[in-house]
Amino acid sequence: MKRTLAALLAVLMMMALLTGCGGQKAPAEQPAPGTPAEDAPADTTPAEETPAEGAKEPELVLRYAENQPEDYPTTQAAYKFAEMVNERTNGRIKIDVYYGATLGDEKTVIEQLQFGGIDFTRVSLSPLAEFNKSLDVLQLPYLYKDADQMWRVLDGEIGQEFLDSMKDVGMQGLSWFDAGARNFYNSKREITCLEDMKGLKIRVQESELMMDMVKALGAEPTPMAYGDVYSSLQTGVIDGAENNWPSYDSTSHFEVAKYFVLDGHTRVPEPQLVSNMTMDKVAALDPTFPDIIRECAKESAQIERQLWAEKEAASEAKVREGGAVITELSPEEMAKFQEAVAPLYEKMSDEDKAIIEKIKAA
Numbered sequence: 001m002k003r004t005l006a007a008l009l010a011v012l013m014m015m016a017l018l019t020g021c022g023g024q025k026a027p028a029e030q031p032a033p034g035t036p037a038e039d040a041p042a043d044t045t046p047a048e049e050t051p052a053e054g055a056k057e058p059e060l061v062l063r064y065a066e067n068q069p070e071d072y073p074t075t076q077a078a079y080k081f082a083e084m085v086n087e088r089t090n091g092r093i094k095i096d097v098y099y100g101a102t103l104g105d106e107k108t109v110i111e112q113l114q115f116g117g118i119d120f121t122r123v124s125l126s127p128l129a130e131f132n133k134s135l136d137v138l139q140l141p142y143l144y145k146d147a148d149q150m151w152r153v154l155d156g157e158i159g160q161e162f163l164d165s166m167k168d169v170g171m172q173g174l175s176w177f178d179a180g181a182r183n184f185y186n187s188k189r190e191i192t193c194l195e196d197m198k199g200l201k202i203r204v205q206e207s208e209l210m211m212d213m214v215k216a217l218g219a220e221p222t223p224m225a226y227g228d229v230y231s232s233l234q235t236g237v238i239d240g241a242e243n244n245w246p247s248y249d250s251t252s253h254f255e256v257a258k259y260f261v262l263d264g265h266t267r268v269p270e271p272q273l274v275s276n277m278t279m280d281k282v283a284a285l286d287p288t289f290p291d292i293i294r295e296c297a298k299e300s301a302q303i304e305r306q307l308w309a310e311k312e313a314a315s316e317a318k319v320r321e322g323g324a325v326i327t328e329l330s331p332e333e334m335a336k337f338q339e340a341v342a343p344l345y346e347k348m349s350d351e352d353k354a355i356i357e358k359i360k361a362a
């Protein structure tokens with residue numbers, strides 16, 4: 001009797017294990033967005049998956065780092081990318097997506113990519129440009145007339161040249177994800193004119209250009225990692241920050257810094273990247289695989305842009321309902337913000353100035 005019971009228990013346990021293993025894994029213990037999780041140790045091992053019957057064991061298991069939460073457009077597109085690569089390499093390559101900055105903040109992830117410690121990532125252009133200063137020209141304040149102009153640039157020759165230029169710093173740019181326009185928000189006061197910016201302590205990304213921009217607008221920049229911003233707003237270490245609608249919403253920054261001004265100072269696109277060392281390994285497995293990676297990255301970017309548009313609208317509605325005070329600037333004030341950052345353009349090299357002309361003409 002005892003033996004029968006034990007056998008039954010063993011079968012039940014086996015079934016529970018099997019049913020718990022299907023589908024896209026969510027690496028255990030991934031932290032909530034905006035929590036100081038970026039310093040979390042990189043020990044979140046994705047759950048073991050049992051390959052479907054007849055499916056091959058992957059020959060390469062690669063890691064993809066993402067600092068946004070699981071339901072965010074960039075993470076969802078990363079899952080799609082991983083899925084497409086797995087299908088098109090007949091299961092020979094498997095990509096595990098680690099979201100919520102469990103593999104480190106963006107700067108750390110970029111460094112890891114250079115040495116092949118992490119294989120893929122999607123990062124904001126701002127921290128990336130510290131590794132390849134020529135990228136700054138693509139994220140100057142008030143550079144693009146609108147999103148369409150930015151896409152004409154990024155999806156054209158200029159965008160491809162910049163993706164290719166990453167080779168020199170140990171990685172390859174694969175595609176461009178959307179991240180909308182960034183706006184300032186703070187806990188102190190409504191911003192209705194340029195003078196209102198004066199003296200505010202504003203968190204910026206770890207980017208020299210973004211520090212200069214905030215200084216030019218009369219505020220005081222504090223560079224810090226994304227995951228530290230919520231607690232710094234809460235404790236008053238900083239008065240404000242700047243970001244797009246989906247980030248303002250998903251980090252809950254709107255709860256601790258409710259004054260949001262629609263100044264749209266930057267459009268900071270987000271490249272998907274692969275380590276040069278990873279591309280070598282992929283090519284060694286099959287010389288046609290690097291092209292598959294590139295093609296899946298481009299397709300996943302199209303998916304991300306679609307998801308982004310939906311998320312942007314939903315986030316805007318949510319933060320408005322959640323009590324954020326949204327301010328529009330008059331055209332005269334907007335012009336003052338733009339004039340204030342003009343010195344940043346003057347500081348650019350002649351080569352950059354020529355690119356700026358091309359962008360403006362696009």
Ligand code: GCU
Binds near residue numbers: 179
């Ligand atoms: C956006 C972007 C992140 C970035 C963050 C930041 O949310 O998607 O990748 O880390 O801005 O302000 O640091």
